[in-house]
Amino acid sequence: MQATATVLVYSDDSRTREQVRLAAGRRPAADLPPVEFLECATMPAVLKELETGGIDVCVLDGEAVPAGGMGVCRQIKDEVFRCPPVLLTIGRPQDAWLATWSRADAAVTLPIEPVEFAQALASLLRTRLSVGA
Numbered sequence: 001m002q003a004t005a006t007v008l009v010y011s012d013d014s015r016t017r018e019q020v021r022l023a024a025g026r027r028p029a030a031d032l033p034p035v036e037f038l039e040c041a042t043m044p045a046v047l048k049e050l051e052t053g054g055i056d057v058c059v060l061d062g063e064a065v066p067a068g069g070m071g072v073c074r075q076i077k078d079e080v081f082r083c084p085p086v087l088l089t090i091g092r093p094q095d096a097w098l099a100t101w102s103r104a105d106a107a108v109t110l111p112i113e114p115v116e117f118a119q120a121l122a123s124l125l126r127t128r129l130s131v132g133a
Contacts, residue, residue, distance in 0.1 A: 003013050004033050004128065005020045005036070007037050010045075011063075017041075023113075025120060028122040031126070044068060046060075050083075056084055057124045057125055058073075060085070061089050062095065063090075069088050070088065073104050087107070087121055088104035089112065090108070093109055
């Protein structure tokens with residue numbers, strides 16, 4: 001098992017980024033390594049970090065402004081080689097079809113429900129870490 005897993009968290013709202021960190025905790029599941037969070041408040045910062053590499057999962061805020069997480073997700077799925085899995089936060093359950101359009105690997109609604117979020121994040125981390133990407 002690798003020493004840590006790196007989760008990129010994108011939102012223009014620091015409170016949303018904090019919700020993500022608190023919901024995931026230090027380790028979202030006992031069978032996973034501890035998580036290190038890399039926070040980004042802008043789309044250019046997300047693209048720079050993805051270019052650098054080492055990201056295991058991206059958590060993108062679908063309600064972010066001016067670049068929403070859904071559009072960012074679709075762009076990185078098209079442009080980033082071996083793009084990490086994406087967990088998208090959405091404003092309403094009815095927006096799930098937009099998460100599908102954006103090619104997100106999973107979606108949870110805001111406000112974040114900690115157990116649901118941790119389970120979704122853990123599932124994506126298990127998939128990513130098992131393939132050794």
